[in-house]
Amino acid sequence: MFARANGYPYLPKSIIYRMERILKKTSIKKHATPHIFRHSHISMLAEAGVDIATVMKRVGHDDVKTTMKIYTHVTNKMKEDASQKVQQTFGSILDLGIS
DSSP states (O other): OOBOTTSOBOOHHHHHHHHHHHHHTSSOOSOOOTHHHHHHHHHHHHHTTOOHHHHHHHHTOSOHHHIIIIIOOOOHHHHHHHHHHHHHHHHHHHOOOOO
16 A cells, blocks of 8 residues: 555556556556555565565465465575575585595
């Protein structure tokens, strides 16, 4: 939800209209709606390591499968972090000291 300074929400149509105007000025060809910000926000929470229960509460989900399946996209940073964690945890096992 997008709110004005006084706390009242913007009408969804006005947000969509502004997004369309902004996208026309870019080279982005993907059709985007305000809902894309929800996906991005949840992916960023996952990337930051926020636990799934907190993410679910924040976005109003009751089913963990919904949150995990639809919203938590694997980002490049998450892939890099996973590689670093594997290296930190198991790197010494692979180092047999053979010269």
